[in-house]
Amino acid sequence: AQRVTQPEKLLSVFKGAPVELKCNYSYSGSPELFWYVQYSRQRLQLLLRHISRESIKGFTADLNKGETSFHLKKPFAQEEDSAMYYCALRSNSGGSNYKLTFGKGTLLTVNP
């Protein structure tokens, strides 16, 4: 069974400091991984996906198959980055290859 682990429930940094939100996964197949973000009083939305290899709002995430990790990083945090972040993994088994398994989330607070 697949599993996504986000070891930190809460993460607090100061503005301008680097930030890393950790995500580890357990999956027997070839994974497809995502980061979703929910800002205060807004909808949950996709931040980035590993296959795109893009930087969104200064965030990047690299899939490390050896360490089964997909950590989200930003070199200089901004106050507007404060939000709940969820790591998610896509199943690719049969009719269930449309669903995502989410981690429990990390609440990031960027202090001024």
Place this chain on the structure above:
Amino acid sequence: DVKVTQSSRYLVKRTGEKVFLECVQDMDHENMFWYRQDPGLGLRLIYFSYDVKMKEKGDIPEGYSVSREKKERFSLILESASTNQTSMYLCASSLRGLAGAQEQYFGPGTRLTVT
């Protein structure tokens, strides 16, 4: 812009009542999903549907059922609401796509309180 709407933002029901949560998407997406979001537990999939009249159980289907009679609408039903079903309920939709899961677009959520 993809729009996913949910029938209510806040709902208060009594134990034992039958509860209907409605979700509508306007982008002709094949897949629709119902999650519940609880602090410390993240998002947990209740049910999903990849076509009209098709449904599959997610990770926590007990106490819930769903209905998808039209492509744009996906309903979550609590047959007999209980206090442990007090939660935030999120609906989402996505295209099917050749590679499987595409981006999921979420609704604003329904905060259900069962008293």
